Amino acid sequence: MICSIITGTGHYLPNEIIRNDHFLKYEFYDKRGKIDQSNEEIIKKFQDITEIKERRYIDKGLLNSDIATIAAKKALYNSKIYKEKIDYIISAHNYGDIHPLSFQSNIMPSISARVKNKLKIKNRRCKPYDMIFGCPGWIEGMILADQLLQSKYAKNILITSSETLSKVIDPHDRNAMIFSDGAGAVVLSAIDIKSLKNEKNGIIYYDSQCDNNEEFHYLTNGPSLNPNYKKSLINIRMNGRRIYEYALTKVPNMLKNILDKAGIHLNDIKKIIIHQANAKMDYAIIKRLLRLYNYSSLNKEFISKIMPMTIQKFGNSSVATVPTLLDLILKGKMLPHEINPGDTILMASLGAGMNVNGMIYRFPRKKIK
Structure with missing residues (x-):
């Protein structure tokens, strides 16, 4: 029996920190026209809801595929795994490489192929796939990778997630x-599960659901809300x-259905790592999940643990947040949060x-050699 185990992790955060006062100079519009409200009021309301105080923007000389690499x-x-032993590269993103002048999206060749090229992987059996699945793209990439490993078509898969959303935002949109x-x-x-003392570890269970009817229009692309801003249609x-x-x-x-199908209670989950989209929304999701288990303690301190x-510091970087x-956490940079051997996370x-x-996902009790 095969277990799909995380053997290495990494991330990249841009150096440029953009604080909320950066937006004081912006002109905000909605569908009706210019918003008749001070930027100070708009920013305060935004921060109260999302809790975002700052975010990171990529350097102008870098591309999406660069930071993925x-x-x-x-x-x-x-992971200590030689790059030529990677069988697949699955790259989650939404916009590809954005041209620095035309602001047009470029995904030919694919981001995964560009990552393979920039890693200088020569192995012709290493196959690049792009995962275009919105913000859930990285988890969906993990799901696909698990299926490939379980089918024994691969032994090692690199799953990247990267986005440069600062290049595709409308500066006139709140x-x-x-x-x-x-x-x-x-x-x-x-x-092999035998090397894990016959304990089922790694990816335990997952599910995906897609509503693409009316919901299809909740997140889209379009021209600026300011009719005079023509820089990009993306x-x-x-x-x-x-x-x-x-x-x-x-x-x-x-999430409760996933836990039930796996035969795991929420009490057994050490951490819930949820897409960092909006603090108010994330808190509300977790509160509703806890209520499904009749938790009596729903205070913010309990949820924060x-x-x-x-x-709050990094904003919403789409596929890269999770x-x-x-x-x-695994590198000890989110203390007091910790994940230890044997812990199960959602x-x-x-x-x-x-x-x-x-x-x-359950982390093995013993170190993988």
Whole structure:
């Protein structure tokens, strides 16, 4: 029996820190026109809801595939697996490499092929796949990787996640303040259960759900809200209220269903690593999940112990949020949060489509050689 085990992790955070006062000089619009409210008021309300105080923007000379490669190198180094032994590269993203002048999306060749090229992997049997699945793309990449490992088509798979959302935001949209740049990466390897003392570890169970009818329009692209701004037609357009309602309706029940199908109680989960989209929404999702288990303690302190957060400092970097948070915890950079051998965690994400997914992962009690 094969267990799909994380053997290495890595991430990349851009150096440039963009604080909320950066947006004081912006002119904000909505569908009706210029917003008749001071930027100070807009930013305060935004911070109260999302808790975002700052975010990271990529240097102008870097591309999405560049930062994916940086995170990949760190994950490979951490795994101690030679790059030529990687059988697949699965790269989660949404916009590809954005041209620095035309602001057009470029995914030919694919981001995964570019990562392979930049890693200088010569192995012709190493196959690059791109995962375009909205913000849940990294978890979906992990799901695909598990299926490939379980089918014995692969032994080691590199899953990268990267996004440069600062290049596709409308500077006249208040939602621009949510988004940020970053990358994460994981090496997932097929490990014989006998070497784990016959304990089922690694990926335990997962599920994905996709609602692509009315929900299809909750996250889209379009021109600027300011009709005079013509820089790019590729701008994130988000219906925040509908996404919030959708998340609270779908995600808690899906996560409980995953736990039930796996025969695991929420009491057995050490950490819940959820996509860092909006602090208010994430808290509400977890509260509803806890209520499904009749938890009596729903105070913020209890939730903060089980659900580590990075959105306050790093914003929403789409596919990169979950693997970045995971790597920070595993590298001891999110204290007092820790993940120890034998711990079981629950990961979840939702995004464009609308797509939602979740995964249970258990860390081996013994170190993988």
